[in-house]
Amino acid sequence: GQSLEQPSEVTAVEGAIVQINCTYQTSGFYGLSWYQQHDGGAPTFLSYNALDGLEETGRFSSFLSRSDSYGYLLLQELQMKDSASYFCAVVDAGNKLTFGGGTRVLVKP
Amino acid sequence: SAVISQKPSRDICQRGTSLTIQCQVDSQVTMMFWYRQQPGQSLTLIATANQGSEATYESGFVIDKFPISRPNLTFSTLTVSNMSPEDSSIYLCSVGGQPQHFGDGTRLSIL
Numbered sequence: 001g002q003s004l005e006q007p008s009e010v011t012a013v014e015g016a017i018v019q020i021n022c023t024y025q026t027s028g029f030y031g032l033s034w035y036q037q038h039d040g041g042a043p044t045f046l047s048y049n050a051l052d053g054l055e056e057t058g059r060f061s062s063f064l065s066r067s068d069s070y071g072y073l074l075l076q077e078l079q080m081k082d083s084a085s086y087f088c089a090v091v092d093a094g095n096k097l098t099f100g101g102g103t104r105v106l107v108k109p
Numbered sequence: 110s111a112v113i114s115q116k117p118s119r120d121i122c123q124r125g126t127s128l129t130i131q132c133q134v135d136s137q138v139t140m141m142f143w144y145r146q147q148p149g150q151s152l153t154l155i156a157t158a159n160q161g162s163e164a165t166y167e168s169g170f171v172i173d174k175f176p177i178s179r180p181n182l183t184f185s186t187l188t189v190s191n192m193s194p195e196d197s198s199i200y201l202c203s204v205g206g207q208p209q210h211f212g213d214g215t216r217l218s219i220l
Binding site: 001031043044 | 203
């Protein structure tokens with residue numbers, strides 16, 4: 001089976017940088033995805049890492065270390081609209097997602 | 110990316126009844142999944158909806174409780190059977206490999 005750990009909540013001010021860590025234990029691993037979910041909304045895809053290293057997409061970056069079973073999502077230049085829940089998810093061979101518990105990010109002015 | 114429509118968007122049901130949720134995609138997709146998100150919780154995969162064959166269920170989910178149909182590559186249904194208050198959740202369909210795209214979900218409350 002799979003298990004993922006991520007912090008439950010992070011608070012930061014506008015313009016700050018936030019890093020959300022995700023550690024996982026898995027019996028089958030193809031990659032690590034990150035999703036954003038605003039209250040009342042659907043999860044939306046942010047990034048996917050299949051290989052070690054950093055993937056950058058605008059203000060958001062994601063990192064993976066397969067040897068450490070660890071990844072993180074970096075949110076830069078935080079904006080009020082970034083207040084949401086962020087989920088890491090392990091991707092298996094069948095493209096099934098196992099989600100972490102989610103990190104609620106609160107951005108304050 | 111695919112446009113996914115889920116119906117109904119929300120419903121309030123009596124315990125012991127069943128509700129069928131529809132997921133319609135605007136293009137043919139090979140992979141379609143159903144997830145449950147209990148209040149304030151993360152998403153849990155219920156099953157993979159397979160076109161032309163029985164769905165593949167995850168541990169803790171059974172066909173009698175959550176029957177799934179997938180008659181073609183653009184449509185699937187999930188039925189929540191014999192509902193109890195513990196079934197109050199958001200039910201979401203998703204499509205694709207990487208990335209997966211999610212429908213807006215069906216918010217279900219059981220009285």
